Amino acid sequence: MRITLPDGTIREYDQTVTGANVAAEIGAGLAKAAIGAKINGQLCDLNQSIDHDSTLAIVTKPRLDKKGKTRGDMDPDALYLLRHSCAHVMAEAIQRLWPQAILAYGPPLDNGFYYDIALETPISSDDFEAIEIEMNKIIEENRPFTRYEMSPEEGLAKLTEEGNKYKIDNAQRALDGGSETLSWYVTGDQGCWEDLCMGAHVPSTGTIPAFKVMSIASSYWHGDVTSDRFQRIYGTAFFGHGDLDDHLELLEQAKQRDHRVIGQKLGLFVIDELVGQGLVLWKPKGALVRSLLQDFLQAELLRRGYQVVYTPHIGKIDLYKTSGHFPYYQDSQFPPIQMRDHVSGGEEQYLLKPMNCPHHVRIYASEPHSYRNLPVRLAEFGTVYRFEQSGELTGMTRVRGFTQDDAHIFCTQDQVKEEFAATVELTQFVFNTFGFEDVSIRLSLRDPDSDKYAGDPKLWDRAERELREVLSDMQIPYTQELGEAAFYGPKVDFVVKDVIGRSWQLGTVQLDYNLPKRFELEYVGADNATHQPVMIHRAPFGSMERFMAILIEHYNGAFPLWLAPEQVRVLPISDKFVGYAKEVSRALSSEGLRVHIDDANERVNAKIKVAQDDKVPYMLVVGGRDAEAGTVSVRDRSRGDLGPIQLPEFIRSVQVELSTRGQSVVEVV
Numbered sequence: 001m002r003i004t005l006p007d008g009t010i011r012e013y014d015q016t017v018t019g020a021n022v023a024a025e026i027g028a029g030l031a032k033a034a035i036g037a038k039i040n041g042q043l044c045d046l047n048q049s050i051d052h053d054s055t056l057a058i059v060t061k062p063r064l065d066k067k068g069k070t071r072g073d074m075d076p077d078a079l080y081l082l083r084h085s086c087a088h089v090m091a092e093a094i095q096r097l098w099p100q101a102i103l104a105y106g107p108p109l110d111n112g113f114y115y116d117i118a119l120e121t122p123i124s125s126d127d128f129e130a131i132e133i134e135m136n137k138i139i140e141e142n143r144p145f146t147r148y149e150m151s152p153e154e155g156l157a158k159l160t161e162e163g164n165k166y167k168i169d170n171a172q173r174a175l176d177g178g179s180e181t182l183s184w185y186v187t188g189d190q191g192c193w194e195d196l197c198m199g200a201h202v203p204s205t206g207t208i209p210a211f212k213v214m215s216i217a218s219s220y221w222h223g224d225v226t227s228d229r230f231q232r233i234y235g236t237a238f239f240g241h242g243d244l245d246d247h248l249e250l251l252e253q254a255k256q257r258d259h260r261v262i263g264q265k266l267g268l269f270v271i272d273e274l275v276g277q278g279l280v281l282w283k284p285k286g287a288l289v290r291s292l293l294q295d296f297l298q299a300e301l302l303r304r305g306y307q308v309v310y311t312p313h314i315g316k317i318d319l320y321k322t323s324g325h326f327p328y329y330q331d332s333q334f335p336p337i338q339m340r341d342h343v344s345g346g347e348e349q350y351l352l353k354p355m356n357c358p359h360h361v362r363i364y365a366s367e368p369h370s371y372r373n374l375p376v377r378l379a380e381f382g383t384v385y386r387f388e389q390s391g392e393l394t395g396m397t398r399v400r401g402f403t404q405d406d407a408h409i410f411c412t413q414d415q416v417k418e419e420f421a422a423t424v425e426l427t428q429f430v431f432n433t434f435g436f437e438d439v440s441i442r443l444s445l446r447d448p449d450s451d452k453y454a455g456d457p458k459l460w461d462r463a464e465r466e467l468r469e470v471l472s473d474m475q476i477p478y479t480q481e482l483g484e485a486a487f488y489g490p491k492v493d494f495v496v497k498d499v500i501g502r503s504w505q506l507g508t509v510q511l512d513y514n515l516p517k518r519f520e521l522e523y524v525g526a527d528n529a530t531h532q533p534v535m536i537h538r539a540p541f542g543s544m545e546r547f548m549a550i551l552i553e554h555y556n557g558a559f560p561l562w563l564a565p566e567q568v569r570v571l572p573i574s575d576k577f578v579g580y581a582k583e584v585s586r587a588l589s590s591e592g593l594r595v596h597i598d599d600a601n602e603r604v605n606a607k608i609k610v611a612q613d614d615k616v617p618y619m620l621v622v623g624g625r626d627a628e629a630g631t632v633s634v635r636d637r638s639r640g641d642l643g644p645i646q647l648p649e650f651i652r653s654v655q656v657e658l659s660t661r662g663q664s665v666v667e668v669v
């Protein structure tokens with residue numbers, strides 16, 4: 001049996017081995033750091049036996065610096081093992097404290113883990129300390145995570161006898177998903193606390209160095225509000241206390257930047273119960289920012305050969321039957337609108353637009369196309385409606401109506417590479433403009449062993465190869481996710497980091513071999529025969545609502561000058577200088593700047609405080625000396641007092657700043 005290690009070396013064995021065995025052979029250091037194994041790409045326990053030719057990567061704990069922080073990047077596999085294991089420890093601790101607690105489901109998350117628990121006694125944040133004390137005991141006991149398996153029949157019989165219907169349901173779903181056995185993890189030796197679980201886990205509870213019980217929320221079985229109600233307890237775990245501290249600090253910063261809080265404080269948007277949950281009302285200041293964002297993007301699109309279209313907010317249900325959006329995505333759509341035409345007596349059904357694509361497809365199909373006029377790039381800020389459950393709605397990030405910065409490119413297979421490169425370039429340009437400098441890409445490819453994919457496999461191979469070539473040529477870091485492509489084409493997601501280091505999934509580019517086929521789209525090729533175009537869906541912002549939410553948090557409400565709803569505020573130091581303030585204000589607005597005067601009967605320091613709170617980029621304090629000399633005393637919201645400057649010079653500086661969409665360039669000597 002041959003085991004191939006990540007560096008390509010091959011080790012030969014004539015009997016079964018485990019990741020632990022191999023790690024020990026390689027070296028004592030590796031054996032000590034090892035906490036799991038990745039066998040043929042699958043995350044497993046370190047002592048999982050290997051009995052046939054395999055690839056093997058040892059998952060290790062990270063090396064920490066003096067402050068208990070991971071050196072270099074954190075390994076998501078190591079964190080997954082740690083957090084999954086910590087979820088077991090938390091569940092055991094909770095059952096020690098509340099023996100009547102019934103466990104439902106406890107998965108790891110990107111930033112921690114949770115456990116759904118059915119328990120009548122409400123758990124509150126006051127109980128977290130007691131839970132953590134029990135968890136610490138379990139960790140100090142350093143008990144191993146021990147796996148055992150049963151056949152489906154035996155396992156289901158055991159679960160039925162135990163009588164936890166949630167676990168029976170979990171088991172059934174694991175079996176439906178292709179599991180051949182059911183497995184349990186005992187924390188310690190047989191007879192200790194155990195949980196039905198597919199794994200994998202760290203070797204023992206002592207491997208969990210830093211954790212915290214974070215919060216509690218309510219949830220429902222299968223997310224169904226009419227079903228059983230759970231208490232969902234969230235926790236997180238890290239390999240170092242420094243990492244945990246950083247995480248808590250980040251959460252604190254994120255809380256202060258919450259777009260719902262800032263959005264209300266700055267009067268950007270409101271969600272009104274009477275209008276409806278998940279339906280965003282953009283107030284004048286927020287709407288202004290949005291229209292500036294749209295203008296910015298639209299100008300770029302026109303420069304790059306896109307054509308702008310408009311389509312209605314509803315469409316006949318037959319359109320979505322042809323596209324396949326109905327009935328397949330029925331659960332996330334508002335139900336059809338049934339209408340009767342009194343003249344013809346006919347019945348018609350309409351849907352609120354769940355996607356813009358079918359409308360754009362029909363625009364393409366409305367006239368004949370030759371290879372000479374491809375690609376056709378149709379762009380629309382198109383509003384779509386999805387029915388999200390009320391529990392899923394959050395501010396502007398999860399809503400029921402949103403506007404995508406959508407576009408569809410219809411091109412030949414030969415043009416895919418170039419079009420894809422252009423969309424990546426556009427997306428990067430857009431992100432750089434907003435100061436998202438750290439951009440990475442997730443490339444979702446098909447599972448080569450599956451036959452569920454639409455389109456010619458040769459075209460898929462070619463497209464996937466070309467997408468990789470583009471990303472390598474552009475030197476953009478990317479990860480590949482096999483089997484994550486949609487059935488209709490490979491997909492690329494852009495992930496950006498904001499100023500406080502949080503990752504956001506923004507723009508998407510998606511190749512589509514399916515819709516052109518369903519709608520029988522055509523173009524006439526150079527060979528005079530008809531061919532099917534490829535469709536590319538792309539949206540750099542994603543949705544205006546979500547992008548706005550991310551920008552609010554990224555900038556902490558302090559929009560850069562070009563996006564600031566109010567760019568300059570003139571603050572006369574007393575009533576006497578309101579006349580001069582008006583003169584200044586007129587000069588600025590005639591140059592197209594957004595300016596207001598604060599003529600309240602207040603001391604200037606109070607006016608400065610208000611302007612700071614409103615995050616106005618520039619405050620111009622004007623008094624007697626300024627009026628005489630034709631100057632303004634400039635105050636920058638982040639750099640503070642910059643002193644007096646001639647008004648025309650200030651205007652020139654802000655114009656430079658606007659033209660670069662950059663950071664402040666006003667300098668006073």
Ligand SMILES: [Zn+2]
Pocket residue numbers: 084085088185195196197198199200201
């Ligand atoms: Zn588990």
Ligand SMILES: [Zn+2]
Pocket residue numbers: 355356357408537538
């Ligand atoms: Zn689309």
